[in-house]
Amino acid sequence: MHLIIEKLGSTIDSRDYGLELAKFRKQSVAHNHQTEQFDNYDGAIRTGTTFGPRDLQATFKLNGDSHILLQLLIDELHQLFATKEEISIIDSRQPGKRWKAVVNSTYDVDYVNPQTGKFDIAFLSPRPYCESVGTTLDEFNFDSDLWQVGMNLPADRELIYRHTTNRFQIYNAGVYLDPEKLPLRILFKGASNNLTIRNKTTGETFVYSSSSGPNDTILLDRIQHFKNNTNIFTYTNHKRISLLTGWNDFEVTGTSGSFEIIFDFRFYYL
Known part of the structure; x- marks a missing residue:
């Protein structure tokens, strides 16, 4: 020890x-x-x-x-x-x-x-809270010291935090994650018009009332909003997305063509 x-x-x-x-x-x-x-x-x-x-x-x-x-x-x-x-x-x-x-x-x-x-x-x-050593962008592999038993990780489903479809689920193994209090980054890469990201489990909706191109990145960093490192908070509905413990159902609309959405965070435990 x-x-x-x-x-x-x-x-x-x-x-x-x-x-x-x-x-x-x-x-x-x-x-x-x-x-x-x-x-x-x-x-x-x-x-x-x-x-x-x-x-x-x-x-x-x-x-x-x-x-x-x-x-x-x-x-x-x-x-x-x-x-x-x-x-x-x-x-x-x-x-x-x-x-x-x-x-x-x-x-x-x-x-x-x-x-x-x-x-x-x-x-x-x-x-x-303590926090997970690994983030959701690390490989979930128990052979490393990033993950361990007792972290509320499901054994029956693969955990995926990069999605290219309009409907998907995000798993939060820790306590309720409020981005006003704990770090949470959501990145959208691709073309869109009136991009809308909805957590149907919490009822929260983020809207960007403008457009993005195929090579643009829209970032929700806790409660701040950026497009290619430029603050776009004025052009959003000023809402944040939080994550309940367990599975959260998401829907993304306003996309145009192929895209990728990424959820980057740690799990927090009492």
């Missing part, structure tokens, strides 16, 4: 620092309830609930061949966990999921013996 840490473009195996992972735990989701109270009303009215950030806790043993080597490893350890940027943390027991987190505690190495130390360190994930 070990952690994989992605930091500033580098991928680091915690074992390379002499670290033996004794424990890695995730705090449960914190529920933040919004309420309002009124005169002459018993109790309160709940107006909504959000999930808070997640606390992650790791316990490491630090092993050196000598007390001097242990001191050098401690210095390297301070360099590893000193960062103002988010890092990604992957538990080797679940290699297909990663947490975006920041270091959220100081730590002090307690000596077990002159060659061995032990310490606890806390991380904070600003989001309550």
Whole structure:
């Protein structure tokens, strides 16, 4: 058992620092309830609930061949966990999921013996979700570390995220994906007039009230809309497309000739 840490473009195996992972735990989701109270009303009215950030806790043993080597490893350890940027943390027991987190505690190495130390360190994930290491544009192959069991991936159907027909289905293995809160990119490549993309499962419809040519690309990037890198939000109906958990039925109209539509996103899990 070990952690994989992605930091500033580098991928680091915690074992390379002499670290033996004794424990890695995730705090449960914190529920933040919004309420309002009124005169002459018993109790309160709940107006909504959000999930808070997640606390992650790791316990490491630090092993050196000598007390001097242990001191050098401690210095390297301070360099590893000193960062103002988010890092990604992957538990080797679940290699297909990663947490975006920041270091959220100081730590002090307690000596077990002159060659061995032990310490606890806390991380904070600003989001309550971990995300899939792979994206929908990666091959769904369990021989790689991009995917794993326990990710709600269907075994009876092939997952396809590039389509060339007007009706198709898109599978979301994770939580409800709202592009206002989580990344989702939809790319349409081809000719169209009044392009309409409809998620029939959610009832949401995106409309581009103009045209595109055979070599043009229309991009829905979260809640922003582009045509060949030029913002076209003014010429759309200002709507976004979200994805429910499971299968989502789509219909595309206004196309002219051959086209391709691509869905690029990760899966998010509690």
